[in-house]
Amino acid sequence: MHRALIGLALIALATADAGAQTPEKRGGVIRGEVRDPRGAPIRGAVVGVPGTTLYTFTDGAGRFRLAPLAAGEIRLRAAAIGYTPASVTVTLVDSTRADFTLEPSPLELTPLDVVSTKVPHFGEAAASVAQVTQQDIARRAVNTVDEAVDKAAGVQILNGQINIRGSTGYVQGLNSRVLLLVDGVPMNQGDRGGINWDLLPVDQIERVDILKGAGSSLYGSAALGGVVNLTTRDVPTGFHARLRVTGGAFADPPHPEWRFRNSTGLQDGVDVSGSYGTEAAAGRLALGARHSDGYREQDERDHWQLAAKGRWQASPRTRLDVSGAWAVDQYQVPLSWCSRGECDDRGQIYQPFKVDTTERGARTDSRKGYVSAQLRTVKSDRFAWQARGSWLRTHFADYRRSATEFSVANRFGIEVRAEAHPDVARTVLVGGEGTFSDVDSDIFGTHSQSEFAAYGESEQRTGPARITAGARLDYLAVDAGSLTAVVSPRIGGTLPLAGGTLRASVGRGFRAPTMAERFVHTFAAGFEVIPNPTLRPETGWSVELGHITPVLGAVRLDAALFWTEARELIEPQLILVVDTVTADTTAKIQLQNVTRARIAGLDATLLAAPIPDHLTASLAYTYLDTRPTLAFRPTHLLTVTADYAPGGTGSAWGIGADFRYASRPERIELEGFVDPRRVAVRVLDARASWTSGPVEVRLLVANALNYIYNLVPETLAPVRTITVTAAWSY
């Protein structure tokens, strides 16, 4: 493995030298615009030279600038989700203009994959990748990033924990088997390994890419079940401003037994951002605040956020991107309801919507922020390198009557990687990454964890087929102790056939135990939770076989069979501990490497445009089979979406709906110790929108049928919520 990585590195360096030694002909810049047939700008379209390091994205006005380019004939390609890709050949002498008009094609999904291989490239990925575009986010009028991700096919969010094909389950936020990236930078918490979905304002997200299946060969720990990459909006040239205002109301509980207040719960929020940019430099500042009365007892929350992004084109070949965000959340803790007879000091707290008075006034203060900087230098159209540094800081304090708990954690990351295109048919990527995390907490203690990694991947095109192979070697150390090594290889490929495109991949993923899992000492569900410093990494092999099939002209089917063999999964265990002094036996909870599991299933997405330019619909279904039966994994997950524009695409009015079904999970953790009540998820969201020039107004009725359900025990999921969002863009 070491030899393979060294070999890949040498190839990249050799290519770099070759590129540097090639005398570059006099060249220039290509500028242009990407628009639809109506003349409307297409934002976020990718424009580039396939098989090279040269690519860029269009800004809010559909404009792009591509440099530096050598003089001569250049074949440019432009692509955007929902449009047919187009190519043009231009002859570049100095500066040239190239404009694109892309035809709408509602079934066009993945013009550019940025998450499965770290290097953006056109075409289908070897692994399943789902995308949520900015248009999807706007259309659904969601207020948080997790609400947007929750609608993606095969994805379910359980009380803030993301499940991709049943990867994580629900473990009280103590870990995540899915890695979150913000513009390619890992952002899982340093202490708990979980994800702060409120780290970034949703209005600043350009799109979300979701890699399903093991991604550790490039991303290392936590990418055991998948990777979610949030791409923030680029800063366009010129002056731009945006104001977004939301207001809404929660439905009252449908039964008098559940009533807990005499007034209707409300929520409101405001986001404002402004940016100014030239081709050389640009910056944006965004501020926002939200308040919610909550939909259940003791559920008020306030949120404030600040986000900034800047870019500096230091030279035609070098670009520096800097971004950061800071968010403060102060919320009451809507603690779980009780099992009847367990804590009935108020008589009714075994009812959903109500909480135990022993924890009345419980609240959490959560603060989190990050800064990151990425430098990309294009040495030639064959070679580029990139370096980045990041710092994520999270701080929470839980204030309860029974205890006050806090944790302050940092996660520092650095990465250097090189991207080479020895020829138009091959791409080589090599890199090294280091992560240092520390925590200071009264429940996790004071500890640190280091991770060092080297990775490499090569992609080869052979005729119409594409094969990708790579591996990553990670070394992990806790409190500067001995190193644990983990190897994560992956190989995959795509093969266009007459009836569609076949894809297959096999890879190994892993997740290092978080410091919270190793050292947590607290109380949960009435039991003492004791630490286990000897936890080992979870590992798993994932296999996937998928096929994208155009069915007739207006339907497209993307189906995949997946199979994961996971070992050493970390799960909470109820164990009996004998006190050495008193000889008393006490039941306690400890996280242990206990579970070997098989997670297999089918993932299918059907896209249809039955009335082209007016009606689009999708149906996504995931069948999941786990052996042994894992907790919080629904066997069936179904999402049906439809959007209708009476006046066609781009018309002022639009309506739509999402329906989500998840079958009742067969098993939950601590069965027998918590209220076992749980039901299937059947949630219908309805929406309508009106757009006129720079103004857009959106109405969202989430959970329109006011279906009362829970995703995890004793914790109520959101009731019907009516939200009106108005936005003005300049």
Place this chain on the structure above:
Amino acid sequence: MSLRPPPAAVLVAVVAAAMACDAGLEPEPICARGLIGVCGTIRLSGTIPDSTDNVFVAAFTSFPQTCNDLILNRQPFIPSSVPYTDSVALYSIELLPDTYEWVVAVWKKVGDLTLTAQDTTLLRVAGYYRSPADSMQPGVVTVPTGGVVDSVDFRVNFAGLRPATDFVTCTAR
């Protein structure tokens, strides 16, 4: 071009709506299955005093005559609180099968109870179940063997909390 949605889309919408019509979680019945006792609704009014610790419901087989009766003869002997912060509260209490002459809501001030007549300094009568025939009189409730009596409803007025001495003879104040 026809803008009528195709039958398949209508079918999908109908199936989705039908699947969504399930009621989901239902309330636990106030009169829990297997409960032996009484249950009902309390309608609350008035400003809740800052010194409120809790509000509980208790029952007496015969109307208490003294403060000692008030403390020592109540059932349950150590009662649980009921919700009191909203305008309507639902409650249920376990009682032995018997006939009860007084079902009463008691307001408790912050402080430690000693389970003696001295406790009446911390307690006030907040409301009680009234006879359907004569609302000036306490209602009588009979809990059958293995059964429950529902709709034992009454009002609580925090502005009209009454000391125990309004009802019984006490030495403690």
